[in-house]
Amino acid sequence: FNVEGVDELTLSPEALAGIFAGTITKWNDPAITATNSGAKLPAAAINPVHRADDSGTTENFTDTMNVLAPSVWTWEADGLWPDGLKGEAATGTSGVVQAVTTGTNMIGYADASQAGELGTAKLLVNGTAQAPTAEAAAAIVDNSPLESGREANDLAVALDRKAEGAYPAVLLSYAIVCQTYTDSATANLVKSYVGYMASAEGQAAAAEAAGSAPLSASMQAKVKTAIDSVK
Known part of the structure; x- marks a missing residue:
């Protein structure tokens, strides 16, 4: 304004x-x-x-x-x-x-x-009164349920714009990968790439370059579990 x-x-x-x-x-x-x-x-x-x-x-x-x-x-x-x-x-x-x-x-x-x-x-x-901070943006992800009916390790979030401690006007971005690849080299490359994106280092780099709000430590752990399941 x-x-x-x-x-x-x-x-x-x-x-x-x-x-x-x-x-x-x-x-x-x-x-x-x-x-x-x-x-x-x-x-x-x-x-x-x-x-x-x-x-x-x-x-x-x-x-x-x-x-x-x-x-x-x-x-x-x-x-x-x-x-x-x-x-x-x-x-x-x-x-x-x-x-x-x-x-x-x-x-x-x-x-x-x-x-x-x-x-x-x-x-x-x-x-x-919620300000548009990185912490308030991460809170809406942490305090919203996952979409129902999805496969294990699918972390699609059903945003709850009324969640406690959260700034409601948040837009999520996703990385979508296959659960299984035909060769291990491709699987390892995908896991390395997405793993870096979701890591504390990768999240900090994205925040500096694009102003995105980093995932919380708990959500980073969930993403790591999902990445580790890729074969």
């Missing part, structure tokens, strides 16, 4: 959804001031920015709003922004970040690693 005179911002899911649905249009709306005691929120129009292109970030963001504030955000998760909603459209993450940076009283959504000097809002989850 980029709001004149505001350095920190906490939003309830309903307020966030209302901003992007167009039902909350002023920064000093009671739904926003209620969670930002002491902040000097201006009596100015909110200028929301959304993606113009088909985007996994948009699908993740709209799913978060639909899960946490379904009475306000009534659209299902989708990579394309709903037609008819007000707001500025920008192409790509860089376009959204640029629009929010150069505009006035703006708010948008993007990968936290790309936010730069912009403010990042905390979201109220179970009454607690």
Whole structure:
């Protein structure tokens, strides 16, 4: 976000959804001031920015709003922004970040690693204001169940966006490999590659290079068990 005179911002899911649905249009709306005691929120129009292109970030963001504030955000998760909603459209993450940076009283959504000097809002989850930290992102993975009906060592996570201690707007990436390979050389190469990705060293490298949130130690151990099962 980029709001004149505001350095920190906490939003309830309903307020966030209302901003992007167009039902909350002023920064000093009671739904926003209620969670930002002491902040000097201006009596100015909110200028929301959304993606113009088909985007996994948009699908993740709209799913978060639909899960946490379904009475306000009534659209299902989708990579394309709903037609008819007000707001500025920008192409790509860089376009959204640029629009929010150069505009006035703006708010948008993007990968936290790309936010730069912009403010990042905390979201109220179970009454607690959660910041988009690496720890809060890892917590949603640890505190969500695995998808049911999967094979052993399949670690697909059924994200619980209401999980305790977690930041809800998280997008997971997976490495998918075969359980069995026809030759041991290929199996060992795959295990070495994915094993490095999931290791503490590999996770730290990814965090530095791409801003991704490292897996917790407990999840790294589960991934190692799955990798060791590859033959």
